[in-house]
Amino acid sequence: MIPELGHYALVLALVLALIQSTAPVIGARTRDAALMNVAGSTALAQFGFVAIAFGALTACYVTSDFSVANVFENSHSQMPLVYKFTSVWGNHEGSMLLWVLILAFFGALVALFGNNLPATLKANVLAVQSWIATAFYLFILFTSNPFLRLPDAPFEGRDLNPILQDIGLAVHPPMLYLGYVGFSIAFSFAIAALIEGRIDAAWARWVRPWTLLAWMCLTLGIAMGSYWAYYELGWGGWWFWDPVENASLMPWLAGTALLHSAVVMEKRNALKVWTLLLAILAFSLSLIGTFLVRSGVLTSVHTFASDPTRGVFILMILVLFIGGGLALYAWRAPLLKQGGLFAPISREGALVFNNLFLTTACATVFIGTLYPLALEALTDEKISVGAPFFNLTFGPLFLPLLVAMPFGPLLAWKRGDILGVAQRLIAACALAAVGIAIVFIAVGEGSVLAPFGIGLALFVIAGALTDLSERTGMFRLPFATVRQRASGLPRSAWGTAVAHFGLGVTLLGVVCESNWNEERIVALKPTQTVSIRGYDLGFDGVIPRQGPNFREQIARFTVKRNGEMIGVMEPSKRTFPSRSTSTTEAALLTRGASQIYLSLGDSNADGSIAVRLYHKPLVLLIWLGAVVMVLGGALSLSDRRLRVGAPKPAAKFAAQPAE
């Protein structure tokens, strides 16, 4: 009964989406308020019905109803409850249901909080949102129905892929999807603006909070995915330039560019046409990401099942929305009025620089990701494009961005003074130089790039702090004035500084981890000891343990430093009988921001066991930096000016004092 209810709710959501796709557009054209208002109610109702469908599938999983094919294939009655919840989206059908749930959720948010939007814009945005929703409801109902029944209900399920039986599955996909799908709002706003043929600074103010929200979720989703791969896959890497990872990085790069160009549009009424294009591109790349991951053209842990009809269907959705979006853009964009004027050296110029390099870097990732697919389709030759390619292309293109980043926020709008800014960054440069010198002396040999990487990271971090101290007058003005200015500083200015600071922190972690990561691979017998960077790990022996749906062999290690015990590490090998497969669970010991990483290999005939041991200096900064970036985004989102639904600020604050 429950699965049928879910199925029916999904069909009703499709019907509502069809209404919402058409009525508001007609309403907006004929200025019929009643027709336009349909969109708000249908958006809320759509969300309600998709939520019912999603709830129904969740209920099937929680009650282990194996008569539903999807539950049978991806669940097990003995699985811990939390994984019964998360396995709802640990498979193709369920993850697409999550996709539309989030899509409907964003639609409902616009309906609820978009009261300050002009009526026609709101109606058009919700209609475009509904076009996307319609396509995906059809996709689910025709090719990926999660509610299909099996004629004879099996007694036991086939269990979830053990790699996915992890708390990471609870966070990573929902966050990533919130990001992907969040960009659909920017897309809908862009298409609505093109339909209306009108766009102004206010448009950017409405779009920016949604983009920011999506960007924050995507940043967290990517960081979480990276940390999950790091501890779950057992070889200590945190980024593999895997096509599936690139699929999430591309929308992030385009989204980051969009955030920055929307600032120019909002403040200076310039770059309007370009901002529209970025909004279309960011969501197009999200769709391409979904296609790459879901169509089965790539084989990876993310590809749950491949079925050619699905691939073709998603490809059609891609062509329709990306092709349609870009065609509409080509047709209507020339009608939009061009914006303001600015000198190359100015805040606007810096933001254009940012956009230029971000989009170019995004393009190289795009080529690296799709070239193997294109080559195989054309010549049948199979190649792999891996880290070396991206280090050679993405790296050099990202470098100028990082160097220029501290300059941007310090430049004035319209016409900037680069020498003045350079003077103000002298302290940051000095700090970077000291950092380079210290690393050179301390390390001595090794990569020449490493000290400069550290220097660059310090420069970015210090640059963000310089921005704040310049704005508040720190070190120049009396303390009381500084405090006053700090509290008067717009939240978005704090957000910028914090997010840039976060990127510097991530960079620091990346440079440290990739240059000074130490690896040991040894075969150990009980009572033997292995040492790494002053830590001695004594192997105590192997203990078997029975988990809920797996058996586990735990190797126990006592970690000592200078003879003093500081912890116990228990990496393990798990065997899942229901899937006759096994996973390696790495053990992590955190010391400050550094980690000791231990994972197990095979046991040998002589009683020894292979272990892989790493010391990863400052590795946690990689993800902490991402969290700081998200905090910066949150600060910026809380800015009064951008708050969704906030009344327009009084006229006297319109002039931005501190910038």
Added chain:
Amino acid sequence: MTRKQRRLVLIGVSLGVLGLAAALVLSALRESIVFFNSPTDVAEKNLAPGTRIRLGGLVKDGSLVRGDNLLIRFKVTDGNKDVAVTYQGIVPDLFREGQGVVAEGRIEPDGTFRADSVLAKHDENYMPREVADALKKQGRWQEGSGKSGAPK
């Protein structure tokens, strides 16, 4: 500066960056891509020793030998030809005889393959796609044999 000059600066800089990116991409594509080969390809193409490739196929039954210091030797087969592989390190959880494998490394002058990374499947249900295709070419693949009886 006039509007025209500013636009020229912008276009010039953009073209410069795009040109730089194109140059980087082309040179990186020449240097850093790795071709996938089945054991039959290796035999037929007469690849020069030292060429970096990906080798894919099945781990031949009975060919896996474990040595000291985590050294392992095994043969990768596509049913037609075999290539002997050496690898030092820890192999993935799903690395087994008779299962699909992709190894990346170089061909040694003596014709063996020295792998520096070994990838197995992520999931017991699916064969790496390249391996499945290579086996299909040799006619050693039955539709569905990569799946362990999934009712799909």
